[in-house]
Amino acid sequence: MTLFYVFAAVAVLASMLVIAQRNPIYSVLLLIASFGALSGLYVLLDAPFVAVTQIIVYAGAIMVLFLFVVMLLNAPHEDTEFDEHVHPLRRPGAMRLGAVLAAALIAELAWALSRTGAATGGDFQVAGVSSVRAIGRSLFTTYAFPFEVTSVLILVAMVGAVVLARRDSGPSVPPGA
Amino acid sequence: MPTLAHYLVLSAVLFCIGTAGVFVRRNLITILLSIEIMLNAVNLSFVAFGRALGSVDGQIIVFFVMTVAAAEAAVGLAIVIGLFRHRESLNPDTFTSLKW
Amino acid sequence: MPAITPLLIAQLVIIVVVFHALLLSAAAMVWVERRLAAALQQRLGPIRVGWQGLLQPFADVIKLMFKEELRPKAADALLFALAPVISATCAFAAFAVVPFGGETTLFGLLPEGMRLQVADVNVAALVIFAIASMSVYGIVLAGWSSNSKYSLIGGLRSSAQMISYELSYGMALVSVLLVGNSLSLTDIVNGQAGAWFGVIPKWFVFLQPLGFLIYMTAGVAETNRAPFDFPEAEQELVAGYHTEYSSMSFAMFFLAEYINMVTVSAVATDLFLGGWHGPFLPASLGWIWFLLKVGALLFFYVWMRWTLPRYRYDQLMKFGWKVLLPVSVVNLLVTAAGVLYFGG
Numbered sequence: 001m002t003l004f005y006v007f008a009a010v011a012v013l014a015s016m017l018v019i020a021q022r023n024p025i026y027s028v029l030l031l032i033a034s035f036g037a038l039s040g041l042y043v044l045l046d047a048p049f050v051a052v053t054q055i056i057v058y059a060g061a062i063m064v065l066f067l068f069v070v071m072l073l074n075a076p077h078e079d080t081e082f083d084e085h086v087h088p089l090r091r092p093g094a095m096r097l098g099a100v101l102a103a104a105l106i107a108e109l110a111w112a113l114s115r116t117g118a119a120t121g122g123d124f125q126v127a128g129v130s131s132v133r134a135i136g137r138s139l140f141t142t143y144a145f146p147f148e149v150t151s152v153l154i155l156v157a158m159v160g161a162v163v164l165a166r167r168d169s170g171p172s173v174p175p176g177a
Numbered sequence: 178m179p180t181l182a183h184y185l186v187l188s189a190v191l192f193c194i195g196t197a198g199v200f201v202r203r204n205l206i207t208i209l210l211s212i213e214i215m216l217n218a219v220n221l222s223f224v225a226f227g228r229a230l231g232s233v234d235g236q237i238i239v240f241f242v243m244t245v246a247a248a249e250a251a252v253g254l255a256i257v258i259g260l261f262r263h264r265e266s267l268n269p270d271t272f273t274s275l276k277w
Numbered sequence: 278m279p280a281i282t283p284l285l286i287a288q289l290v291i292i293v294v295v296f297h298a299l300l301l302s303a304a305a306m307v308w309v310e311r312r313l314a315a316a317l318q319q320r321l322g323p324i325r326v327g328w329q330g331l332l333q334p335f336a337d338v339i340k341l342m343f344k345e346e347l348r349p350k351a352a353d354a355l356l357f358a359l360a361p362v363i364s365a366t367c368a369f370a371a372f373a374v375v376p377f378g379g380e381t382t383l384f385g386l387l388p389e390g391m392r393l394q395v396a397d398v399n400v401a402a403l404v405i406f407a408i409a410s411m412s413v414y415g416i417v418l419a420g421w422s423s424n425s426k427y428s429l430i431g432g433l434r435s436s437a438q439m440i441s442y443e444l445s446y447g448m449a450l451v452s453v454l455l456v457g458n459s460l461s462l463t464d465i466v467n468g469q470a471g472a473w474f475g476v477i478p479k480w481f482v483f484l485q486p487l488g489f490l491i492y493m494t495a496g497v498a499e500t501n502r503a504p505f506d507f508p509e510a511e512q513e514l515v516a517g518y519h520t521e522y523s524s525m526s527f528a529m530f531f532l533a534e535y536i537n538m539v540t541v542s543a544v545a546t547d548l549f550l551g552g553w554h555g556p557f558l559p560a561s562l563g564w565i566w567f568l569l570k571v572g573a574l575l576f577f578y579v580w581m582r583w584t585l586p587r588y589r590y591d592q593l594m595k596f597g598w599k600v601l602l603p604v605s606v607v608n609l610l611v612t613a614a615g616v617l618y619f620g621g
Binding site: 004008011019021028035038045046047053054057073098102105110127135143158160167 | 182183198200201202204206209210213234237239241244248251267
């Protein structure tokens with residue numbers, strides 16, 4: 001139980017710091033810490049494969065991509081028409097409306113969760129399925145179609161990312177050809 | 178022992194933090210990071226429900242969500258790079274007019 | 278609080294032993310590398326400090342400890358300090374799930390057998406892969422936080438190289454997992470016990486020769502060793518991502534590099550070379566065979582460094598993506614077909 005609270009506290013604290021940091025590199029690193037905590041929570045939920053995949057895919061690949069882009073763009077600080085010395089979370093205008101909406105969302109979710117009651121209150125009744133074999137079997141039989149579609153999705157995303165990030169090159173036909 | 182309610186509350190809190198980040202921050206990369214927080218909160222919720230129902234489907238859906246998040250991050254960052262090259266700014270408020 | 282049983286104490290002892298063994302192996306590798314390089318280049322190498330130069334690594338460490346710890350003024354202090362910590366931590370952590378011995382009762386001290394492994398996780402192979410992908414951060418943060426062009430280019434090149442070769446590494450790993458039929462390293466090693474016709478051991482290297490080559494190549498590239506060590510090439514980039522580091526931070530990076538080498542060799546031994554199984558010795562003394570096999574692989578590592586010329590960076594990336602990745606995918610397909618046909 002304490003382990004759950006430790007991981008949960010790290011995840012929440014790191015996420016709050018992510019949205020409060022001015023420097024995007026620190027945001028990325030704090031998000032990696034949050035992912036690590038979530039990975040620990042997955043292990044507590046008897047899902048070791050998901051935990052390891054979280055580290056490999058999210059913390060090890062997606063965040064490296066974010067880090068590369070932040071370094072490439074080299075724009076570490078937010079620049080707005082407001083005073084730069086005011087922390088992002090304290091600026092007036094759209095910020096306040098955004099903060100109010102976020103607070104409203106929290107209140108609504110808290111209310112909704114308080115009404116679920118006994119359905120989610122007890123300990124886990126059944127045993128979890130933690131074997132990778134079961135995941136693999138289900139993935140390649142019941143969910144084979146989404147699996148193949150996902151691979152096409154990744155291909156499309158790769159091609160799209162390369163095309164979108166490409167600098168506009170010169171004429172495609174060399175002059176005189 | 179942590180019950181399903183604990184995990185759901187944590188997932189809700191993380192989701193709200195992510196949403197607050199998207200609303201409040203004026204930096205495209207931080208907005209994308211907040212979207213990743215939201216996706217992770219949803220993943221946690223799926224795995225918790227999968228555990229509670231004793232089904233492996235929760236973990237499978239997480240697998241797909243992670244893949245989609247990776248694809249979305251890649252394309253989103255490519256768009257951010259394109260936008261940055263044009264206007265030298267990562268503030269979404271500089272991209273308010275439809276003119277390129 | 279769990280009860281203080283002899284098993285718990287033995288587990289704690291294992292953790293301490295593995296940690297110190299890794300530190301000593303890094304020190305030993307410093308000596309081995311310099312003497313072996315000297316032998317390959319027909320010169321003597323360090324022979325004066327202690328008998329046959331065996332105290333040379335300790336002399337190096339003492340020298341490094343007394344050096345001044347510098348930090349460039351424009352460097353990001355937190356990240357500059359964090360980067361070597363991340364590198365070293367990931368290097369040590371990866372060894373936590375590597376089994377290096379069979380069931381042993383420690384000469385009868387324990388009531389029941391205990392495997393020589395710090396943590397027995399049933400997804401151990403994936404954990405190693407996960408920690409390998411985390412070690413990219415140490416390098417990329419070192420390159421960025423030093424605020425120097427050599428470091429930045431070296432750091433970005435090195436991390437791009439590591440994430441490119443991770444794919445082939447993973448594919449070769451998956452091929453072995455198909456043959457070994459489990460994700461747990463202990464099960465894979467136990468599947469290699471015994472011998473065909475009583476003579477040829479049932480190691481997976483004989484079933485997966487191409488996979489072994491791919492794994493070792495990708496492992497060498499992952500650990501930034503020659504011939505893939507362009508990012509830290511002395512001639513081209515001063516010293517790459519650790520240009521601005523001195524004293525113990527520099528030592529941390531080198532420690533991380535040597536321990537990564539040891540981990541890659543140890544995992545290759547477990548996956549392909551039969552781990553701790555070998556003739557003439559009972560299973561409880563199998564760690565001796567393990568050390569011998571890891572030593573052989575480390576010898577190849579050092580031999581490769583001082584024999585082969587360095588790959589240029591674009592040749593390196595081209596090789597990783599256009600040659601190694603397709604070959605590893607084909608290897609995976611052929612392995613899967615083989616497993617399906619021969620019934621596992």
